[in-house]
Amino acid sequence: MKKISILGIGETKMGRLADRSLRDLIKEAGTKAIEDAGIEKERIQAVYMGNFNSQFLTGQGHMGPMVSEALGLGNVPTVRTEGACASGSLALRMAIMAVSAGEYDVVLVGGAEKMTHQPTETVTTGIASAMDFELEAMQGFTFPACFAMIANRYFYEYRNVKKEMGMVAYNAHQNALLNPDAQMQKDFSLEKILSADPIASPLSLFDCSLVTDGAAFIVIANADVADSIATKHRRVDIIASGHAGDSLTLASKASITSFGAAKAAAAQAYAQAGLKPADIDLAEVHDCFTITQIINTEDLGFFEPGKGGDAVAEGLTALHGAKPINTSGGLKAKGHPIGGTGISQIFELVTQLRGDAGERQIRKADIGLAHNLGGTAATCVITILKGR
Amino acid sequence: MKKISILGIGETKMGRLADRSLRDLIKEAGTKAIEDAGIEKERIQAVYMGNFNSQFLTGQGHMGPMVSEALGLGNVPTVRTEGACASGSLALRMAIMAVSAGEYDVVLVGGAEKMTHQPTETVTTGIASAMDFELEAMQGFTFPACFAMIANRYFYEYRNVKKEMGMVAYNAHQNALLNPDAQMQKDFSLEKILSADPIASPLSLFDCSLVTDGAAFIVIANADVADSIATKHRRVDIIASGHAGDSLTLASKASITSFGAAKAAAAQAYAQAGLKPADIDLAEVHDCFTITQIINTEDLGFFEPGKGGDAVAEGLTALHGAKPINTSGGLKAKGHPIGGTGISQIFELVTQLRGDAGERQIRKADIGLAHNLGGTAATCVITILKGR
Numbered sequence: 001m002k003k004i005s006i007l008g009i010g011e012t013k014m015g016r017l018a019d020r021s022l023r024d025l026i027k028e029a030g031t032k033a034i035e036d037a038g039i040e041k042e043r044i045q046a047v048y049m050g051n052f053n054s055q056f057l058t059g060q061g062h063m064g065p066m067v068s069e070a071l072g073l074g075n076v077p078t079v080r081t082e083g084a085c086a087s088g089s090l091a092l093r094m095a096i097m098a099v100s101a102g103e104y105d106v107v108l109v110g111g112a113e114k115m116t117h118q119p120t121e122t123v124t125t126g127i128a129s130a131m132d133f134e135l136e137a138m139q140g141f142t143f144p145a146c147f148a149m150i151a152n153r154y155f156y157e158y159r160n161v162k163k164e165m166g167m168v169a170y171n172a173h174q175n176a177l178l179n180p181d182a183q184m185q186k187d188f189s190l191e192k193i194l195s196a197d198p199i200a201s202p203l204s205l206f207d208c209s210l211v212t213d214g215a216a217f218i219v220i221a222n223a224d225v226a227d228s229i230a231t232k233h234r235r236v237d238i239i240a241s242g243h244a245g246d247s248l249t250l251a252s253k254a255s256i257t258s259f260g261a262a263k264a265a266a267a268q269a270y271a272q273a274g275l276k277p278a279d280i281d282l283a284e285v286h287d288c289f290t291i292t293q294i295i296n297t298e299d300l301g302f303f304e305p306g307k308g309g310d311a312v313a314e315g316l317t318a319l320h321g322a323k324p325i326n327t328s329g330g331l332k333a334k335g336h337p338i339g340g341t342g343i344s345q346i347f348e349l350v351t352q353l354r355g356d357a358g359e360r361q362i363r364k365a366d367i368g369l370a371h372n373l374g375g376t377a378a379t380c381v382i383t384i385l386k387g388r
Numbered sequence: 389m390k391k392i393s394i395l396g397i398g399e400t401k402m403g404r405l406a407d408r409s410l411r412d413l414i415k416e417a418g419t420k421a422i423e424d425a426g427i428e429k430e431r432i433q434a435v436y437m438g439n440f441n442s443q444f445l446t447g448q449g450h451m452g453p454m455v456s457e458a459l460g461l462g463n464v465p466t467v468r469t470e471g472a473c474a475s476g477s478l479a480l481r482m483a484i485m486a487v488s489a490g491e492y493d494v495v496l497v498g499g500a501e502k503m504t505h506q507p508t509e510t511v512t513t514g515i516a517s518a519m520d521f522e523l524e525a526m527q528g529f530t531f532p533a534c535f536a537m538i539a540n541r542y543f544y545e546y547r548n549v550k551k552e553m554g555m556v557a558y559n560a561h562q563n564a565l566l567n568p569d570a571q572m573q574k575d576f577s578l579e580k581i582l583s584a585d586p587i588a589s590p591l592s593l594f595d596c597s598l599v600t601d602g603a604a605f606i607v608i609a610n611a612d613v614a615d616s617i618a619t620k621h622r623r624v625d626i627i628a629s630g631h632a633g634d635s636l637t638l639a640s641k642a643s644i645t646s647f648g649a650a651k652a653a654a655a656q657a658y659a660q661a662g663l664k665p666a667d668i669d670l671a672e673v674h675d676c677f678t679i680t681q682i683i684n685t686e687d688l689g690f691f692e693p694g695k696g697g698d699a700v701a702e703g704l705t706a707l708h709g710a711k712p713i714n715t716s717g718g719l720k721a722k723g724h725p726i727g728g729t730g731i732s733q734i735f736e737l738v739t740q741l742r743g744d745a746g747e748r749q750i751r752k753a754d755i756g757l758a759h760n761l762g763g764t765a766a767t768c769v770i771t772i773l774k775g776r
Contacts, residue, residue: 001489021522047633056444059525061517062472065636065766075652077631078767079478080470084450090467094482100489101389129449134409137447243465245435248453264463378453379466 005226008037011216014335025215033217050088050111051339084130086374088342089381111340112215148200161309165290176329178360183335212335216343240384242269259377262299277301284345353387393614396425399604402723413603421605438476438499439727472518474762476730477769499728500603536588539679549697553678564717566748571723600723604731628772630657647765650687665689672733741775
């Protein structure tokens with residue numbers, strides 16, 4: 001791939017936004033990203049839009065032209081990408097390919113989801129479309145049940161990390177207290193987290209991420225073109241993009257305590273960047289459940305298999321630890337606007353790499369990694385960013 | 389873009405396939421395409437899958453990993469693209485970008501839709517997600533009503549072409565009689581077509597395309613790599629890909645008797661190929677309604693604005709006319725498996741360019757064009773193929 005720069009970023013407050021429509025969210029985040037890039041909107045040549053399941057949840061498909069119309073971008077080509085919870089990162093990856101192919105120089109990439117207006121059963125049904133409908137969802141399988149099985153297997157192969165899972169949630173909520181865009185800004189004690197009601201054993205309430213409305217957008221550009229554009233921010237480049245897949249069904253995976261798609265995507269991204277796991281200063285990883293974050297940090301090579309829980313217990317993944325994970329608050333506390341999550345991860349990394357993260361700013365932030373899973377780790381996209 | 393070759397093609401019979409699941413359709417068409425390419429499936433490096441609204445119609449999202457699992461492709465990266473009825477062509481375009489960027493050499497591209505198991509109201513609601521939900525669908529607007537307004541405006545600006553619209557349908561059904569994959573193989577008289585019940589004036593029953601289950605896949609490759617692979621077929625190359633957009637809403641378009649997205653995508657594709665409209669031997673165009681085909685042939689520069697109806701009346705667009713349009717039978721008679729349509733158009737062009745179209749083979753088939761619209765022409769993708 002060509003060297004690509006991120007010119008601008010924008011996102012909405014995440015949350016239960018009863019008074020905001022999907023169009024509102026898109027308009028706000030898209031406008032912010034273009035303004036932050038400091039370019040005329042006429043320079044945008046294409047729109048890549050990640051969305052998971054707005055057709056079922058809001059009745060709105062074909063979201064690309066909705067974005068271009070809402071932002072006044074004229075006849076630009078648009079596309080929506082979908083790969084469950086990795087939909088936003090897939091939009092970014094498709095945009096990276098088009099810029100790398102020389103097709104476009106300046107592209108708007110976004111992601112959005114509007115979910116909280118629907119009753120819980122409808123949201124659950126909508127989310128279940130990310131698994132195999134016939135073989136899993138139609139049989140009553142749900143994602144909490146799925147990741148509970150994963151956690152139980154992890155406990156069997158390694159050890160019980162229920163307490164460390166609680167610490168993952170604790171860290172997420174502590175970080176979210178410092179992120180004004182976060183959905184749930186509450187100072188929960190570890191004791192309260194660990195004593196919460198069960199959802200699907202061993203997962204309890206705080207082991208599960210949130211249902212969220214929100215949108216995030218970024219403007220990317222061929223780095224040569226970007227260099228000709230004045231910027232008020234530290235310039236952040238995309239130096240690697242990895243993408244791999246796995247079976248849609250849980251039953252067909254080689255392992256469920258380590259995700260094949262994540263390991264393959266990570267290997268691709270590290271090779272492309274010429275970096276090792278130790279070179280990553282901070283990462284936003286896909287903590288749809290707390291056990292998932294522990295597994296993700298192992299798949300990314302930050303910690304040995306089975307040692308992700310120890311790393312949490314030792315404080316390594318906390319805001320000022322050696323390897324800060326989800327400084328934004330993550331899917332757990334910042335929120336999980338499904339199609340928007342991948343782009344919101346990039347928003348956080350750029351904010352940190354620019355040194356603009358305010359109270360949650362980490363000390364050294366030069367290289368950041370975003371890890372975005374779809375479904376039962378059937379899709380994984382990994383993006384590595386570097387500040388100049 | 390790089391020069392890209394089409395190594396293999398496969399599609400299912402189109403129709404009301406009550407006994408076939410989405411997975412069945414994917415497995416059949418994907419297997420056929422890989423077999424037709426004459427390669428080991430291990431050479432497939434990525435999957436690009438077009439699907440419009442399976443999440444609402446069947447409960448199944450995240451279709452990329454479903455394809456790779458069904459076909460046994462291992463950990464290959466996958467993505468689903470959606471741009472309403474242009475979803476399939478968008479999958480192809482994203483794949484073209486990735487190959488052009490040098491990311492992959494051999495890629496599987498597909499499209500599928502499973503619709504006919506749902507009651508008509510559900511299908512209508514699902515299809516309406518291709519328009520603006522809040523501003524159009526929620527107000528009771530439907531696509532037949534939308535294209536009826538377009539036809540009425542066309543009649544006002546030019547002349548009444550209701551009879552020529554009937555001839556579009558007649559040609560489509562005559563061509564479909566010769567296409568074994570076509571959904572509706574019936575020898576309708578022009579008189580019967582013209583006397584059919586009204587749907588939304590001036591559109592009557594035969595002016596509307598079909599509701600269809602079906603899937604189509606192709607294998608594409610970097611042309612340099614493709615040249616090292618033995619083939620039993622005439623080699624067909626993708627020599628241009630154009631893509632443009634327009635407002636999602638009908639009300640915001642500059643014109644509704646000529647589609648801005650189609651004209652912009654066509655200009656891009658012709659420039660890329662170094663060709664003029666007169667150089668195109670045959671075209672598959674998006675005849676969601678008969679009036680749309682007439683407008684499309686004008687937008688593509690085959691005929692002057694307002695003269696598309698005359699061209700049909702003169703027989704130019706018939707199977708053995710000077711500019712054969714929709715030799716497959718088109719959306720009108722071959723069928724319209726929404727997410728599969730764009731790839732099924734490519735299937736037909738390749739079949740003709742290879743000289744494999746049997747009874748419907750046209751005399752000169754060296755350069756073919758596929759024109760695929762999404763929604764109310766809010767997305768248009770145009771692809772030009774050339775036989776060697």
